[in-house]
Amino acid sequence: MSFTSAIFLRRAIFAASLFFFLSSFLPVQAQQKFWVVLKDKKGVSFDPYQYFDAKAIERRQRQHLPLFDETDKPINAKYRHQIISLSDSVSGESRWLNAIACFAKPAQIEQLRKLDFVREIIPFQQQPAILAEIPEKYKVTLKADELEILQNQTASLGAAVFKEKGLNGKGIRIAILDAGFKGVNNTAAFEHLYKEKQLIKTWDFVKRNEYVYSYATHGTLVLSCIAGRLNGHDIGLATGAEFLLARTERMHSERFSEEENWLAAMEWADKNGADIINSSLGYTNDRYFREQMDGRYAFVARAANLAARKGILVVNANGNDGTADWKILGTPADADSVLAVGGIDPKSLFHVNFSSYGPTADKRMKPNVSAFGIVVGAGPKGFENTQGTSFASPLVAGFAACAWQGNRALTNMQLFREIEKSGDLYPYFDYAHGFGMPQAGNLLNGKPTDLKPTMQFEPGKEEVKIVIKTEFMPDTTGPVLTDTTGHGKNGVYLLKAKNPAANYVYYHIANPKGFLDRYYVVEVQDDPEVAVVKLEALRPGSIIRVFYKGYTGFYAH
Template sequence: MKQVVSILIFLLFLLLSASLFAQGKEKVWVVFSDKPSGYFDPVEYFDPHSVQRRVRQGLPLYDETDLPVSVDYIRRVEEVAGRVKNVSRWLNAVTVHAGRKEQQELSRLPFVASIEPVMHLTTSSLKAFPQEFPWSGKEGKLAKQQLALMEGEVFDSLGIDGRGVRIALFDAGFPGVDYHPLFAHIREEGRIVATHDFVKGTDDVFSGNVHGTMVLSCIAGMNSEWTLGLATGAEFLLARTEQWGEPFSEEVNWVCAMEWADRHGVDIINSSLGYTYHRYFPDEMNGRIAMVSRAATLAARKGILVVNAMGNAGASRWEILGAPADADSILSVGGVDPYTGRHMAFSSFGPSADGRLKPNVCAPARAAAAGRRKVKAAYGTSFSAPLVTGFAACVMQMHPEWNNMELLHAMERSGHLYPYYDYAHGYGIPQASYFSRKKEDRMTSFTILANEESLAVKIREIPPDSTEKIPSYLYYHIASPGGLLKKYAVIEVSDSIPLVISLKALNPDDFLRVYYRGQIRCLSAENSDL
C-alpha cells in the first residue's frame, strides 16, 4: 500500500512539475533587503537548550537573522507570484514559483534585494553506491573496527557517550527507528526530542528511505550485541529533508531544517547531503554561492557544529566536494577504508574553490549500519560523517566550556595525521586519546636525508603488519608557502628508502611534509635543517 501511495505522489509531482514548466515557471528565492523592527522574545521563541548554547558560548541570545520576515513583504510577493512556499528567517527570503515576467516584476519591488534560483540535486548522485549489502557474517568485525580506528574504547573507559548533547540529522527518512532494537535505549529514555518531515509537512519521519536510519545507527546504534556509534547517550532531532524517488531534491528543505534545528536547541547537525554539478560549477564551491552553504556558515556563527559528508563523487567527472561541504567553519568528512585508513576512491576530494582545506578529517566510508532487519555493511561518506558526529558529541560532553569553533579545531588536531594534511584525508582520523592525554610517544621512525640534488626519506625500522591497527603507510605532500598543496601521495613502505624527491622538482620556497607511524617532519626545499 505504501509503495502505491509513493508512486501516486511521484506521478503527482511529475504532473505538477510539467505544468509549471509548461507555464515557464521555476521555483526561486526572493531575497529581501531588510527586516522590520518589532517585538521579539528569544526565550519565548527558542527551546531552552538553544538559549543555553548561546549563553554557554558567549553569543547574543539573538541577532537580526533570527527575527521574523516581514509579513507585508510576503503579502506583496504573493500578490505578484501567488502563494509563498517557504520562508527563511536566516536568509531573509521566501520561495515562490515564478515565470520570467513575475520575476521581473518582483525584482522591481523596492524591498527585494535579489531573485535567485532554487538549486536542485538529482537523487542519483546521492545514491552513488548501494546503500546496504547482503549479510556476510563479518559485520561484527567491521563494527568493532570502525570505532577502534577512532579509539572509541578511550571514551568508553571514561564513561563518555555524548550525554547531554543534542544532535540533528537531515536525511531521507527514518523507517524503523520507532521500533528497531538498535534504538530502544533512545526511545525508552525519551531522547528523540523533536521530529519533522519537510517533504510532507508533518511530524512523522518514520517512513521514507532507510538511509537516515542507517546514518543514525552510526551515531548511536546499540544493543546487547552491537555498538555501531559513539554517542549512544545523546539526544536527537530527526528531520526528513529528502524524498529519494523524486527526480529532484531541493536545497530549500535543508535550509528550513537548519532553522528548525536551531530553534529546537541543536548542538551538532549531521548531514550527508551534497549539491553539485546539476546547477553549480566547480569554481562555485567556495562556501559563498550555494544557499545551503551560506546557511551552514550562519549556523556556525550561532554556535552550532555542522558535520557534512564530502560526497561520493571522487571517481566521477565532478570529483570534488559539493555544497554545503564547501562551507566555511564546518567539519567536512572524507571517507577511508576501515582496514587500511586510506582514501576510498569514491570519496570526493578537496580543496574548496577558494583554497581552504577540505576534508577537515576522515572516517570509515565502509561501515556496519542498521539495515531494515539486520546490521549490514554500507558504503559512502554518508557513514563517515555520522561516525565523526558521534565522536564530536563525546568531545563536547568532555569539554562543554568549548565553543563550536574550539571543538572543530580540536577535532582537526586530533587527526592521526596532524599536522600533515591532504585533500583526500584532511588531517586524518580523529583519535580519542588526544583528549584523554593518553597518546603514546613514539620513537623516531624515519629521517629525511638532504644533499645537493635530492631529499630522501629513510625508514629506521619496518614493523610487521600484525603489530599495527592499520598498515603503516608513508604520507607526504609538497606545499607552497601559503599552504596550498602542489602534490600529495600515500606510499606503501616496503624498503628503507621509500621516497626520493629531486630538488629540481621543487621551488626554493616549497615545503615537504612527511608523516610515518605517528611522526611528522617538515623540510624547506632551500634549507636542510629540520
C-alpha cells in the first residue's frame, strides 16, 4: 500500500487471455473465480416502479432520462440456471454488466464458454488486498494548526458562500462506498444525521446484512468530510444531505469479492435513489499496466460510466501514488464521466506530494479538480488528523451536493462541468491540480470577467520570457520553482514553497494535440521574470498558458 491512511485499493480484472495461462499450470481440479459475461437479456421483463426507489425515478425524470434501459433489467433466469448447473457455485451478479460471478474448475469453464449466450469469461484477480486502518497516532485533540486546517478545508471551497445561500446539501442523496463506518451510529459528529433521519439505508456487501457500523473507521472519516459536525464545527459542506452507506471492502484482506461488492453497491446506490456516489476505490499496478488506465478497460470504470449515464454524479479519489513508482491515477478515476479529485497541501496550497498524477492513458486531463488532501475528520473518539485523496474526494462530494441543491435543473454532467469551471485555476489546468479547487462563489455567481492581465510574454529570437507586471508583484524575495510533474525534469528540482501565503504562477506547455508536455508552479518573490521557455523546446502549434492571480494568459508558438 503506497499511502499512509487512505484506502486506495490496487487491483483490477485479469485480461481474459490469462485464463489459458491459469488452466495450463493449475491442478486439474483447482477452483477459480470468474465473471461469465452474457450476450443479451432476451425475454426479460422489467417494471421500474417496482424495482426503483421513488428518488431514483425522480432523478431520471428530472434529467429527462428514460426510466430504465437494457442494463437495468435483471439477468435472464434461464441463463443463470444453466451457469449454476455448470459451476461449483455462484456468488453474485451484475445487471449493468450482464455478468455472473462464479467459482468453477477449468473443465467447467470450458463447458460454460461453449454456451451460445456467453460472450466472454474473465478471471477474477486473486491476490489479497491489504487495507490500512487509521493509526492511533492520528487521533488528536485540536491544536491551533489543526483547527486552521479544519476551518480551511471547507473555507477553501467557499463554505461561507454556500452558508449565505442556505445550501447544505438538503434533498441530495449521497451513497458512500467504503470499508466500514465504525461508530457512526453512536458518534457525536453524526448525531444530527440520526436526529433528522438523514441516514436512509445501509448494506454490508461483505457480510450481507444491514449492519455497517464496525470493521473500519475509514468510511467514518469519509462521511465526516461530507457531513460531520462536532463541537460547533462543520467538518464537511453537506450537513443536510441524505446518505446510503455501503460496506464493500474487508479491512485486512480480500481474496475475490471486493470488486464484485463494489459493482453491486453501485447498482444498489442507483436503485435506492443516490444522486451522488463517493468512492475511494482505485485499482493500479497490482493488476494493470499504465496503458490500460484509459477509462474503458476495467469493469469498475465501465460501471462508473454507466452510473453517470443514469444521472448519478460519481466522485472518486484520484489516488495516492504520487511518490510511488506507479505515480499516476488508478481506475475508476480514469473513467471519462468520473469526477476525479486530487489532493492539495493545506500549507503550500498546491499539489500535495502523495496525490497521484494524470493524465489518463489516452491523455485526458485528470484529476478534474482538487481539495485538501490533509484534513481533520471525525471518528469514534473525536477529531482525527488524516490524509489521502480519499478525504479530498468527499470534500468535493459535499461541494457537489450543495451546488446541486442550489440548481436542481442541472443534469449530473452539467453539474460535473460547472464544478470544473468553478475551479480556482480555470481555464488553466495541469495533471497535478486539474482545474484547481472548486469555488462556491464562482459556481453560483460566475467568475470575474474584468480581470486585468497580471503577466506578459516577452518573446525573443531563442526564448520566451514570462514576466509579472510590476503592479502585481508581491513584496517578497527570489523565485522558488516546483516541478509539479514530480520528475525533476530539465534541471527543475523539487523545492518546498517558503511562504504558505505565497503568490504562485502556474504555467504549462501544451503540444499541438492539446496534451501537456510540461507544467510548473513558481513562487513569485522579488524577480518579475519568473520563467524562460526556450523556443527550441516548443513544437510549432504549441501553446504556453500561464495563470497568476486569477488571470490566464496564452502564448501561441
